[in-house]
Amino acid sequence: MTAFKRPLLIGGFMGTGKSTVGRLVAARAGVDFLDLDTELERRAGHAVRAIFEREGEAGFRARERELLRSLLSGTDPPRVIALGGGALLARPQRLHALQRAVVVSLSATTDEILRRLHGDSTRPLLDAVDPAARVSELLDARALAYAEAHFQLDTSGETPSALAERLLELWRRDPIAVAAGAESYSVEVTHGDLEQRLGDRLAALTPTRVMCVSDSNVDAAHGSLRQRLLGAARVPHATVLLEPGEEHKTLEALSPIYQTALELGADRKSVLLGLGGGVVTDITGFAAATWMRGVRWLGAPSTLLAMVDASVGGKTAVDFGPAKNAVGAFWQPSGVVCDVQLLSTEPDRGYLSALSEVIKTALIGDPQLLLLVEREQRGILARDPQLLVEMLRRCVAVKAGVVSRDPRERGERAHLNLGHTLGHAIEAFAGYGQLTHGEAISLGLVAALRLGTRLGHTPSELTARIEDLLKQLGLPTDLARHELPRASSLLGHDKKRAGDRVRFVFARDVGDVFTEHLALDAVQASAQTL
Structure with missing residues (x-):
């Protein structure tokens, strides 16, 4: 059986070696190789240049899109496909x-591209008085x-053989x-090789300084891993250990990070590494967003909650009084590695309560994930590594898809707040540390589903299904016990509030959610009897 689960698409500008390297990768992997332009010519019965002359670039791109979609929609075994330089512009x-x-994009300098393409008359997009200017223009237009x-x-200065080995490993x-x-950036979900993968990520960023942010609990379990990672970076480095717990996710927690960065001489080419739970990754990301007006950072989440939610998406923040995540910034990491082996040391309460975020994610966008949790409860509760990798990959894929479509929460990304509006209020009312974030979100999900049912949005069968699953996993569902009516008074602090209205996310079905703004007083009245 092949070690590769999906096809490998090699993209990038013309002359970067896509076909040359692609053939080597395919041969070493023992899979088929296909050049998209060559296959397009075969099916069209015309050369690429002839298609451009007859149909223009728009006609060529339409053919290209149709062919690639058909290749990716099939059930053929994974193979290597070398793309045309503009195949993924749309x-x-x-x-x-x-x-x-x-998808891996190959690049090279303008001079190197011109050297490789010298004398090639098959490139219609390079028909120009000044080819160098044309290459630079196209590279700028396609950079994003x-x-x-x-x-x-x-690929500049690299041999095809060395590039092929690197591509095989990435694949x-x-x-x-x-x-x-x-x-x-990309997120990797793995079991047991965090040190190798994170070390590779750090090396690829070529930092001038590395600073690790963690907390005392995580360091007690994984301090040797931290030391090895920092030592392997071979640049000046330092560590800041935070006080563990949500109650310490405050502006005051940033001061020792900034002070250490100053003493280390951290500049804009430095990298921060967040090794810990959601509090650590939130603070690390916010520190990275604000130090020197923005430096790079990597996430190495150590808890299930951080892997499912906090470390992916670029939302970084600290709490301010009762207002959760009120001071923050959107600042994407340069990469995230989730190693489920770290979950073996997570305390039961934190691990179990994070399953509420898994269920939330399934409700938002993956019916198969919900079925997996329902079907494999025993294995998930036992922290079976294979099940955890599958569950986490599905969670990350849902969130990554939403963030890719709406990185700044101007629309669809708001769906990720399902269960969080009242959940945050319950968490704050109880006092940070009394409920875990996951326990509060479990209660918030129950409240949102019940309110959705009352408003005619959510089928009662779905509400009952989710409540039953939460109970089976040992998560709280009793809203009265956690004083929802009084907790709802804190909705006025919700950062998603607009005047006297607050945004709620409701579920019509698994994978079908939407937002609606409700009057604060109406929600608070409904909370009396949910």
């Missing part, structure tokens, strides 16, 4: 490709499209892409 096509395949790949590789890792323009 964003819908690009997002489809990122979901169905592993090429950035939205699982990985980017510079095996089967990453999940968060397509966010120039801020795109």
